[in-house]
Amino acid sequence: MPSLATLDYVIIAIYLLVVIGVCIRVTKRSPDADELFLASRSLGPWVIGLSLFASNISSTTLIGLPGAAWETGISVANYEWMAGLVLMLTALFVAPVFIKQRISTVPEVLERRFDPRMRKYLSGTSLFLSIVLDTAGSLYAGALVLMMFFPGLALAPTCAAMALFAGIYTTAGGLRAVAYTDVLQTLVLLAGSLLLSIIVFGQFDYSWSQVTSRLDAQHLSLIRPLDDPALPWLGTLIGLPILGFYYWTMNQYVAQRLLGARDADAAGKGALIAAALKLLPLFFMVLPGAMAAALFTDLERSDTVFPRLIAEFAPPGLAGLMLAGLMAAIMSSVDSTLNSASTLFIMDFVKPKKPAMTHQQMATWGRYCTLILMVLAALWAPAIDHFPGLFAYLQQAFAYVTPPLVAAFAMGFCSKKIGAGAAFRGVIAGHIISAVLFAGSKLGWHDIHFTLIAGLLFFVTLVLITLFQCSPSASSPSEQQTATTAQKNADPVAPAIKTGALVLVLLTLALVISFW
Template sequence: MTLLSFLAFTLFAAFLTFLITRRDEKSSSDGFFLGGRSLTFPVIAGSLLLTNLSTEQMVGLNGAAYKDGLAVMAWEVVAVISLVLMAAFFLPRFLKAGITTVPQFLENRFDKSTQTLTNMIFLLAYGFLLIPIILYSGAVGLSQMLDLKNLTGITEPINFLGNTVQPDTAILWGTVFLIGIMGSLYSRFGGLKTLATLDTINGVGLLVGGFMIAWFGLNRVADGNGIAEGWKILKESNPEHLNSIGTPQTSVPFSTLFTGVALLNFFYWCTNQQIIQRTFGASSLAEGQKGVLLTGALKLLGPVYLVIPGIIAYHLFAKDGIGNDQAYGTLVREVLPPQLTGFFAAVMVGAILSSFNAALNSTSALFSIGLYHHVINPKGSEQQMVRAAKIFVVTIAIAAMFVAPLLAGQSSIFAYLQDMNAIYFIPIFAVVVVGMLHPRVPAPAAFWALVLGLVMIGVKYFVPGVAPLVDGVFRYNFHFLGFVFATLIVFMLVWGAVAPRATPWKLETSTPIDMTPWKGLKWASVVLIALVLAIYASFASFGS
């Protein structure tokens, strides 16, 4: 039943996506990378949500909650403020510029050198960090949910090319390659609209499935006496795990919400190519803003399926000594009936493929527009650009499949992802913010700010003996990231004051879509921010 329900939903989603998008134009760069700039707000919201909600979130964030409790909901709830900022400030400027990638905006604002450096940073980060983590966390999650060791019969070491391979390692490599090949086919033969449509279908399934896990999990806590009783038991048994205020011992102490945690959220939702490329395909500014704010409303529900299950798993399985990243898959396998386990695993595959494909599509856009069109073949046609992008997709996907299994052994894949993301999140976000707000800062200031930011964070992470010294000053890494961000801002502003641009930069309109803002933007934003504050207040306990 598990396998049948898994295959049934997977085939249903693929076939429905084919029917909806089979006549869409995908030969031009706009068609392949931006869905022909025709995306409406439900599709944008569904795609944004599912691009974000892959297994590094479902497995990783629930694993963090298993360890630290409700405090890790900061990654979901604080994201709502970032989405409000995206809708009100960043999106109108990006859409007005008519761009396909963030580096394109930086070339428009600064120069080609800044664009090329940013392009290379994104490509390296996506190819050797983001995509492998998506594949690795997806393989770990599916292995736990479907109990692949018993399902495949690989319970003993096997001989592969003369080497003895342990069962867990064999299953990890096999699952990584299965997911990678499936995702590559979707990305290779479909454009952004195909991916966004598949995201929306799977997004509905993911929300239903995510709530089911919480429902069945709370029922298990209460021995079948209802979710209200389960929630009561959870609060009484684990009060320290249900405090929204992070303590110094958690991965997100409360003070960090105002420094590094906020900055990483702002970059992720406002300038991260993998995410915001969906919004660049909006049919109008109003549709884009509605899609972004609808995503914010849906993110308010995130703790129910991204944090609460981890706390339930702690209550049920902490005594068994399972690892953080095994908690979610174990909970799914233990509390769901077989037929629903297969359905949810299929939804999870959709979530994995969504993030994987989003990263591949964004990576191919960065490569073809930023490198192929600029450096390799400046006179190439639209069709040649898209063809080069598709070839690059296959190449980077194969490389990521070999890198992904090497990530095994991390204590928390979510914490590892946030640490590594900071290396490039902070410098790029600082440069984009200054570029939009200060028209006199010159191109060299932006270029060297990128270099300075990469060096400052890289030295702290990778030079032996530096991390303890920095941590002794800032206490938390997130505070150090806030310091780096402030340093880069001051660096560029001082440069702009001493040696400003000859003429102030002005953003020119270069888009075919309607740029009339959504009339409900202001009130929807106020309501979302008020709800964020209410959620935090209702679970806050500063004395714990």
């Protein structure tokens, strides 16, 4: 059983005190609704970029990625570089529209383009995913690690304690506290992950030839055959962009950093900074997990690879830093999801019913909502232990739920001809089909990979929306509904952002070719 030295406990305690200090520093005054939800629209590019990266780096990265790499190889890193490409797309085309419209939530875009039904439908779905997947998954991942180092802990109470800690400072400080603690947490986890990856590589005498000789060639390949059970190449091509677009553009808990930007330039540059950082997980998290396949053959669950690496190879002091970094990542996702979920509930459901609410009243409602959602996530988190793996739990759920929503967003964003009725019926029909396909996968009717399912559902929903719009009973979109198309509502993108995106595309291409 792994154990920690006194120095490790000191480092963890220092980290916790620093986080509390940062929270107190940025929350000296009681925030109103605009400050609580959007940091008064004052965030700069580095805060946005680091916070975007930190909010995602939790369970799907530090726990899920090494575990998946240990089990199936480095193809799981395709999620990371594809996310970078999606972020570039967001920086160039979507973020300028968001900032120009001065929206508070992403579903608000669909209301302006279509009608209130689409706003509430996207908001309700996002709330469900945020609590059941993002928040609960992060709590479960954190509890799993703590239980490995502190055997006396139980799953449910540990999840509850972590939720309480993140919920308190999120409730007190809002998005500004979340974003600024994310900056700290990103620096800690990147430093810790870099050091651990160097130590793990040292187990192979810092020789890449030793790594390749002890691992199967396919284990070190990003692009896999069409019948690959982990991630087929076609799934990378048509499925991952759909999942990534929802996560990085439509998911409120991620997009909220963009909405809190001081201007379109800050939002675009922040997205590019996050895109650049998404090239690092292959080296810092995925490759160490893949190397662990040659080091550990006795693991019962892939989700324990990262804490096992810490326990086996990190010396005193570094183990504490790594554990602090891991907890930083977990807390970053929990605080992000709690803040964004309360934003969705207040802005998309409460405010339309109570338009006369003051900013202070909305802030009060938001704090209560954050605490309630915190409790719900803490109650659900232990149930994830019954699923076959954290990464599969998260990605498969997103694959079946999000593609119809992405299809409606894409149609509304790019075309002026789609009306509200056609979009809404298309999304509902798409989700009916996804429910049938999901049931079929559980009953053994098909074994189609979930990334292929994501691409299929996206294209089917596009066709359904088009057919509904072409039906005789379909109404044409009004002038108000077409007013949010990108052509009418985006300021010119700064040349620096275009140049940065081009450089990152070339770097991503070089990365993929190198590990093809």
